[in-house]
Amino acid sequence: MSIEQIQSQFALGIDIGGTNTKFGLVNQRGEVLIKDRLKTTDYPEFIDFVDELYNKIKPWIDEYAQDAVFKGIGVGAPNGNFYKGTIEQAANLQWKGIVPISNIITEKFGVPVKVTNDANAAALGEMMYGAARGMKDFIMITLGTGVGGGIVSGGKLVYGHDGYAGELGHSIVKPGGRKHWNTGSRGSLEAYASATGIAITAKKMRAEFPDSLLNNYHEDEINAKTVFDCAEQGDEIAREVFRYTGQKLGEALANFVMFSSPEAIFLFGGVIQSGKYITEPAKMYMERNLFPIFQNKVKLIFSELDEADAAILGASALVWA
């Protein structure tokens, strides 16, 4: 196949989130040709959601298909199952039970559809278009409203027996610890290192330290962003919130490293805006908990993908993976 032919293909990437769905056409160089979004929550029925997607995207496809081949559709979604092409029991989506999204979307668009969860899609995107190019063993951690994981081993995504491998946010980092608001489990990484977890930590800590700048905000305003603002202004309590978050993250990362021995761990998502306040303690506690043969080897890297496009890119990467 000539280079010209490779460039003249495009894919559709769809990233389904609990609140918003982002989608766009992507060429094989990883350039987003055109994109848009819609509110996931506006469509209680999945079939209506797909109809609306089709109405928005069909004109784009018609236009780009004049010069290039439409290769297929990749979808990143919570609890997306690669083997079955389904979304199953996704806590953050209003479509309940098992939704055969691959079949439904294929029927509408007439091309093959591949599905995986959002963190796996991010890992694929990083491997094809980001800082993981050429790496065969790495882990992607997405730090946002939730915490997700995508594991690449020997150059391939680890899907596991049933397609659900990499649920790293549900790893227990503190047995008997903080109760998760959704799953009810105790002491999971997500309970501490997600945006929701950081807000919980911040609310607890500001209650103990009345002088903290965190007390200048209304309860509803406490989030990773406001904690970051306080930390930047020198507030020690806000910094302690991130240090504690980083500690829990680092302890979890150490266990991940001893499992799959990656070359690097990538951090991606809104929470990484907090930068060194989280990564320095994360790195320190990771190293401290590592068996000596792993120490000072694993790079901790912020994702290189532009956050606005990364979800679309990652989903589209499924088409070429």
Next chain:
Amino acid sequence: MSIEQIQSQFALGIDIGGTNTKFGLVNQRGEVLIKDRLKTTDYPEFIDFVDELYNKIKPWIDEYAQDAVFKGIGVGAPNGNFYKGTIEQAANLQWKGIVPISNIITEKFGVPVKVTNDANAAALGEMMYGAARGMKDFIMITLGTGVGGGIVSGGKLVYGHDGYAGELGHSIVKPGGRKHWNTGSRGSLEAYASATGIAITAKKMRAEFPDSLLNNYHEDEINAKTVFDCAEQGDEIAREVFRYTGQKLGEALANFVMFSSPEAIFLFGGVIQSGKYITEPAKMYMERNLFPIFQNKVKLIFSELDEADAAILGASALVWA
């Protein structure tokens, strides 16, 4: 290649342990043709160790090579590195630093040598000759003096970037918990679920409960076997030792499952003689800590391999893997 040709090959499997080294010739059906052992600790120099191995094994090879082809040598060893063919910084061996065992053994025997750690070898053996035949995703946990892990994902052993993946015994199950006698880390799985860890737990518990049958033994006699004997006699404290061990194991297993989503977890090694006293709580705590999509799916299975031959079989499986 005809079936007859496949059967007329044999390999040498060598399992290097801190105390004993077991070795034997194995045919491709997984039958141990002849075997022996020597004391690892008798050979402070690795070169002398290899000379002695050669003296013992060369006559066997000469005999079997009359009817079959000698394909190669597989070695399972603590900290054995598949990529480099080395043993590196192995805490339980007297050969210090980096030992290029693959080169040294190849030079002596004149055939290719593959190396990995003992738990990976056990996983390969289970996949080729045991209950994991046909499985593409499973985890092997070796419970002996130490705790090791071998991970198979998509039908392949997970080696990771540097060949050291699967050091599951060093996973932290209780941050800030029991200090490991060798590594100094706090709260690792090995500190609780190894034979050494069980003895420590038993000594602590019997001190608190003077009526326990465990107090009928001398300090040096407290080990997984004597705890088992007391449990069998109905001693509640001995049973509690195993329950606690199983809890820590189960909490670790839950995290492993959420990482690689295996079809089954195999338990192997001396500690599994304790049977249901450990596995029932392990299963319970594993399920309790699993994210719902993983619950009631993963089989917890005792290895099918005969323990006397398993180490040799596993090492020899490297030759055909």
